[in-house]
Amino acid sequence: MKSTDFLLEIGCEEIPAGMLPRACADLQVILEKHFSAFGLLNGGKVQTYGAPRRITAIAKSVKARQEDETREVLGPPKSVAFDAVGAPTRAAESFAAKQAVPLAKLAVVSTPRGEYVSVQQAVVGRATSELLSDLLPRAIQEIPWPKTMHWVGMGGPRFIRPIRWIVALLGGKVVPFEIAGVRTGNASSGHRFLGKARVPVSGPRDYFQRLKKNGVLASPADRAKKIEAELQAAAHKAGLRIHADAALQAAVTNLNEFPSVILGSFHEGFLDLPTEILITVMRDHQKYFALERRDGSLAPNFLAVINLDRDRTGNIRRGHERVLRSRFADARFFWQADQKCRLADYTPKLAQVTYQVKLGSYRDKVERITRIAKWLAERLVEMGQHQADVAATVRAAELAKCDLVTEMVREFTELQGIVGGLYARAQGEPEEVAHAVYDHYRPAGPDDELPRSLTGCLVSLADKLDTLVSCFAVGLAPTGSSDPYGLRRAASGMVRILIERKIPLSLSAAISAAGRALGAQPPKIHATAEVEAKALEFLVERVRYYFRERLGYAYDEVGATLAAGADDLVDAEKRLEAVKAIRRTKNFAPLASAFKRIRKILEKAGPGEGWRAPSVDASLFAEEAERSLHEAARRAADEAGAHKRAGNYREALLVISGLRPVVDTFFDQVLVNAEDEKVRRNRLTLLAELLREFSTIADFSEIVTES
DSSP states (O other), X not given: OOEEEEXXXXXXXXXXXXXXXXXXXXXXXXXXXXXXXXXXXXXXXXXXXXXXXXXXXXXXXEESBOOOEEEEEEEEEHHHHBOTTSOBOHHHHHHHHHHTXXXXXXXXXXXXXXXXXXXXXXXXXXXXXXXXXXXXXXXXXXXXXXXXXXXXXXXSOOBSSOEEEEEEEETTEEOOXXXXXXXXXXXEOOOTTTSOSOEXXXXXXXXXXXXXXXXXXXXXXXXXXXXXXXXXXXXXXXXXXXXXXXXXXXHHHTTOSSOEEEEEEOOGGGGGSOHHHHHHIIIIIXXXXXXXXXXXXEXXXXXXXXXXXXXXXXXXXXXXXXXXXXXXXXXXXXHHHHTTSOGGGGGGGGGGSEXXXXXXXXXXHHHHHHHHHHHHHHHXXXXXXXXXXXXXXXXXXXXXXXXXXXXXXXXXXGGTTHHHHHHHHHTTOOHHHHHHHHHTTOOOSTTSOOOSSHHHHHHHHHHHHHHHHHXXXXXXXXXXXXXXXXXXXXXXXXXXXXXXXXXXXXXXXXXXXXXXXXXXXXXXXXXXXXXXXXXXXXXXXXXXXXXXXXXXXXXXXXXXHHHTOOSBHHHHHHHHHHHHHHTTSTTHHHHHHHHHHHHHHHHHHOOGGGTOOSSOOGGGOOSHHHHHHHHHHHHHHHHHHHHHHTTOHHHHHHHHHTTHHHHHHHHHHOOSSOSSHHHHHHHHHHHHHHHHHTOSSOOGXXXXXXX
C-alpha cells in the first residue's frame, strides 16, 4: 500500500506557555487513536510540536487510502430465511436485496446463537484525504484544554485561542475542511515581525526550514537548544553564572517563536533586599534569569529571553531594565512598610481572610495548625525524640500564615511562607522558628526540598494534616483528576517528610489529632470515624505510590508490607527493605505459596467464630507433621520476635522462611479438613495462628509467585 506524508498546523493567537506541552501530547494521542481506528498509520507514529502561535502534527508514513476488506454481514436465522423444503422466504429475499447480491450468494454460517444467513461483502477502502476531512475537525476540538473560548459567537466551536489559519496537507495536497469559518490551506504564517504573514509549505519536508527563514523555530527542542547556548554564552562573557532554573527555561521556550538572549543590569542598591525576593520578582514576574557571582552571591544583572533575533539599538534592554527597576522599587517599599508591624501582630487580620467557606478563616486554620503541631511535638518528646522543641514548634505554627496579609505577599503571592520566614528572622525570632515558617509549605512537589529542621517538618505536617482531614470532613475529597485543594500534593508531602526525615509518628493517631483540632474551635466540625478512615486510606495510597514509583519497590512487596501495617512509615520502610532483601532466597517463594494456600483454606472454612478453637491443643495432634509444625512455629516465633523487637527484620524474615520444610511436610502428610470436628478445628486454628504470627512484618500471601 502506497504511503505518503501528513502535516497539520493549527495557527492561532498566543497559547499560554504552561498549556502548550500538554496540548501537544494530547493531540498526538488523539490523532494516533483516529489514524489507528481507520488503519491509516503504516507502521509510523504521529509527532507533535508546539510554539506560541501554533501546534503542529506530522506523520511521515500514512497510507494514501484504506485497505479494501471483505466483511461478513449476518442476516436472519436460517429457520426464518428458508422454508421447510429449503426455498428462500421473503426474509431471505429482503436481506439479499438490501445487500445488493443475488440469492445464490447467500450462505449459511454457524454462530454461538445458531445458524444464520450471511453474505460476504467487499468493502472498498476510502481515500485517506476524504477520511481526514471528516476526522480532523473533530480531532482538533477534542484537545482537552483547561479553558476554552468562543471567538465567532456563542454556539460555535471552542478553542483555547481564536484559530487564524489551518494547514492540512496529505502528500502535499490540501485536505479540505473548515472550522468556524477558517478553511484549510497550504500557507502557514511567519513571525509577527521577522517573517511574512503568508508562508506556503508543501509538507513535512520543507515545513521547518521555511518557517525558520521566516523567524519561527517550530520545534521546541530547537528553541530550547538556542536559549541554553545563548544563556551560557552571555553569562560566560559577563564572568557570571546562571541561577539554575529548569522550570523557567521550559517557560521561555514556549513563550517565544524565535528566542534570543540579552544581558541587562540593575542598581546594586537593590541587593540589600533578600535574595529570595529579588529572584522571585525576576523569575515569576518578568521571566528573567538571575545571575550569580563566583562566590554564589547575587549579581546586579539578569538575562532576558526576547522574541526577536537581536536587540540592535539596546532599546529592548533598556525597557526591561526600566520595568525591573520599578518592580524592585515596589518590593523595597513593601519590605519597609511591612517591617513597621511585628509579624505576630498580623494574626488578627487573618480572621478577615477566608480559607474555605465551610472551614472558616485563616485565623481558624492557624489555631488548628497550632494545636496539631503542639500534639506532634509533644508526641515525639514522649517517644524519646528530645530534639523536638515544643515551644519553637508552637511559635512557628502561630506565625506560619501571618505573611498572607502583608503587602509583600499580596503583590508577590509566590513568596508566601518565604516572606514570613524572612520577616521572622529580621524581627529577631529564633533561627529555628524563622526557618520553620519559611519552609512550612515544603515540599510543594515531588522534587522540592524538605523543611530544613524538625520544627519545620512538624509545622508542615500540621498544615498538611489540617488540609487533608478538614477537606475530607466537609466533603471536599478529590474526585477523578479534580483536586482543587491540593490534597494529593499535601498527602505526598506528608509521606516524604515522615519517611525521608525518619519521623516515627502514627498516621492514624496524627489524623485523629487533626480531627480533634477541627472540632475544638469554630466552625467546630466533627470529623467522624468514617472521615478519619477515608483520610487514612487516601494517605496510604500515596504511601503505595511513593514506595513503588519513587523508591522502585515491586507492587507485591509494597502490598505485602503495608498489609502487615502502614501506621508507622519509618517502620514500614524497614520491613519493606527486608522483604526485598530476602525474596530471592530459596525458601521465600515456596513459603509465600504456602501462606496463600493457608489463607484460601481459612477463607473456605468461613468466619473464624465457627471453627476456631481457643488455642491449639497438642493432645489432638494425630500426625507427627502437625506436631513438628507446631513446635517449629513456637521456636521460630520466639527467635523472630527477638529480631523484630530489635528492628532486625531481615533476620526475622529469614527465621520465618526457615519454616518452609515443615510447612511443606505438613501439607504433604496432613489432611486439614479431617472428619473429626475437634481435629479439624485444631488444625485450622494451628494454621490461623501460624498466619497471624508470621504476618506482622509482611503478609506473605500477597507476594506473587510462579506457582
